[in-house]
Amino acid sequence: MTGYVIPASVRDDFQTFRRQYADFVAGRLDALTFKTIRVPFGIYEQREANTYMVRVKLTGGLLTPAQLLALAELAETYANGTLHVTTRGGVQLHYVKLEDFLPVVSGLHLAGLTGRGGGGNTVRNITADPCAGIAPDEVFDITPHALALTEKMLAQKDSYALPRKFKIAFSGSDADRGGATFSDVGFIARERDGQRGFCIYIAGGMGAHSRLGQLFVDFLPEAEIFLLAQAIKEVFDTRGNRRNKHAARLRFLVEELGLESFRALVDEKRAEIRARGGWEIVLKAAFAITPVDAESPALSPEEAIWWRRFVIPQKQNGHYAVKMPLPMGDIPAGKARELALALQDAVAHAETIRFAGDQNLYLRNLAAETLRALYPVLRDFSPLAQKPALLGDMVVCTGAATCQLGITVPRGAQLAIEKALAAAPDLDLDAIQGLRIHMSGCPNSCGKHEIADLGFFGKASRNKGILYPAYNVFVGARIGDGVTRFAWKVGEVAAFHLPRFVVEVLRTWIPLRPGHAGFADWIDAGGDAIVAEIAKRHVEIPTFEEDKNPYFDHLAKEVFSLKGRGAGECSAGMYDLIEADKKALNAALKQEPTPENLAVIRLLSARMLLVTRGEEARDEGEVLKAFRKQFIDSGLVDAAFTPLLEGEATPEVARLAQAVIALYDTMDNTLTFRPPGPADGKDSARQPGNASEDGNPANGNPAEGERSAETSPSAERVERFKDYRGVACPMNFVKTKMDLAQMKSGELLEIVLDDGAPIENVPQSVRAEGHVIEEQIRKGTAWHVTIRKK
């Protein structure tokens, strides 16, 4: 197998891209429009200006030594000299300059690789079990299917302007190593009556609002994989929510329609596509290697340890695969070249390399002797090659290091964990091989913490008013056809204590290992409480005055802060802080108005929303000053409150508190406030926001959603958004009228209403007053209603 063949249409797209690139460079095309063009080519801007990341599709992580060589060349010439393996088995080049876009993309195309659909609201890289074709437990090799579907999807125009990203995964067996049970569309190989096919899971995914996939089709003949995937895609394309990027993934549509209604739409579409033709796929022959009878090779003690840790016997007797652990998915270009050349020398065929979602590299189809011959190269390939597999199996996202959404830096935490484990030689890490420790820098699951045995995601906490980095602790995921479940939160630890926490959990678990089938089984048998108990001992940190170290994130040179974080879903870390202050504020408002309490109310009122403006004032004076600058001077809060910020806090501060809480209620997901009042109407209109373009494969790129709203004529800007869940009739209608009164004729208002009386009455009443109900859709138990003011 030599990977996918780039369809002619993608090469045509690249010609268009060339012209648009020239227009952009010449200043004839604006940056935002150009962004809508480059992102679907897999090109994202990094945190640094004029610094880009290019994401490349590798179906099932498959690439040839020649392609690895080409990537190494490109990385050295145009990027930072590193290949980065993504959590979906693709590859990224970082720190690419604008002026090098064309040579990079054409270099990739020359090597038979493309970034088309690597980012944006497109059909993304199709992932597969890294052991497809070699795993003893597989039903059949699904590689040809993943490749065929890739080629078909790449050639469809509608693959590049979907409501949101669309992820497809293949697994060859019930073990679901490809992640089919938590993808938009997941295929798991099955055989029925001698016929090959798949069971299909749909509407899964990780990130904000994670959902397990739902079993959609029990058995689909292999010839129809494109037919079904395209039908699902077309229904998604026409029915998906383009307006709200946070509710746009397929899982929201399926939830809104219900699985059966969705199925009816898909069946209709499937019949239509079947009738119009062109859905047939051509399956290439799977790579075949002849099993050989071979003795187990004689190994040196050093080789033997390595062999035990990383070598995987294939289903084809006498052939082996080997896992090459990569530190955080990174391969220095020089090492990549060395490996590619060694493979070309030593192996006659090109079917040797797979990148995998665990951010490791797998080699395959190697005879024992070849493997032994390659050993020196493989040993020196990665610093982790001589360490327990556990370390290489750790998955972390890039985090706040380069991602605009990141709160913490999991890469730093991983290094610290490695260090702590190295300092605990009593731990037999080889005994717990296969344990998955995953870390994300924010609630989005780019680091896949939700499918970890022991998972973490970064958050910001506060001690005596000062921010420090922390992690939520997750345990207990299971993966497999019919058994997949996400990990759940059992506690929180300070980032500072995280390495010690991991050591202690492992020290507890390792001796218990023999008594349980796996980590998840221990968790189910009471291990969760034990982990939670350990976490409790790793939450508290000394005050900033006592010890400043806990206030620095791992690898950080500055005290932890949320400065520079983009306004995205990942600002969930901010929400935690705001909610904590709001809770404390509401509690304080219920207390007697003693001078102390009034001071607390004033402080909390002023501080509560400062994080949304990147302000992290440390004492009361700074807080009040920053509040004045960010909220009063900007007109978000009434200037009449200004005198309250001076001198002793007066009982009037309760009104300030209410004003701040009310303002927070108007904040949308882009951290834009929409204070009522016509004077603010223009200012509070939705702003493009800080476009963030991290390379998150898992979820949430606000920039993309915004973009789709701007490029699609049907998705007009909603001027105002209000959540009236929990507001009873007729107050929900009253408030809606209030909103409409403050808007201009023709503008759009989106409101969220509860099911039942609210949805039965409010839209009707609004319509009776002459306004137009543009849209009314169900999301779970709530309804989203879009109103155009008359």
Next chain:
Amino acid sequence: MREFTDQELERYSRHIILEDIGIEGQAKILESSVLIIGAGGLGAPVAYYLAAAGVGVIGIVDGDAVDLSNLQRQIIHATEDVGAPKVESAKRKMRAINPGVTVNTYRTMLDSSNILEIIAPYDFVIDGTDNFAAKFLINDACVLAGKPYSHGGILRFNGQTMTVRPRETACYACVFNAPPPAGVVPTCSSAGVLGAVAGMLGTIQATEALKVITGVGEPLYNALLNFDARSMQFRKTRLKPNPRCRVCAGTGIRKLEDYEQPVCDIKNSADGRR
């Protein structure tokens, strides 16, 4: 657009959800001011409803104190208020209903010397008086000052009301010209009145005030509404401004004069009571 607090939205929700009132109409109400002349049988429901509706500033004029005989119809006063100034008694009730409204009290009898000054700051005037002298004086003053106002009168089982937009629609004097001679028409002190009839008519006046403030519907302009509660017959008579009206036609009146106040009762019957 005026800012509404959540409490206001809730308090006035039944107005706001009315298509014709809505947020805009309620804002107008909150920003309006109305003067009620007479804290008696008519003034009581007017004061209650306007306060409840959220009229921003309500003035109330009455020189009397609460008398036990008032309580049969002047529902804004309670037994415990007997002896208290009517305006103070009324203000307490209005504030209790809606602390958001401002109530100005004028414990005085209106006459030609003070009426213009008192009505000046208000957008609308309610005539809730019980005698012709006061009614003609109010009409004259409102015409002179250009204040829209609601005339109202009750007797026995009957009520009568009209709404006047001075110099645009028929005024009280266009229809009745001048007070009848003393004794021809009895006052309620001598003829009696069914208490609920005061409520009916006062409530109509309050409604008219709110209609004028919000611009909703057609006020009783150029129309005299009469009803007889015994048969519950309502009759609306179309009127036209009298081109020879001594008050509002041509140059009309230039200055106020007090009308003669007939004295026909044992108890004080100054303005302010019905």
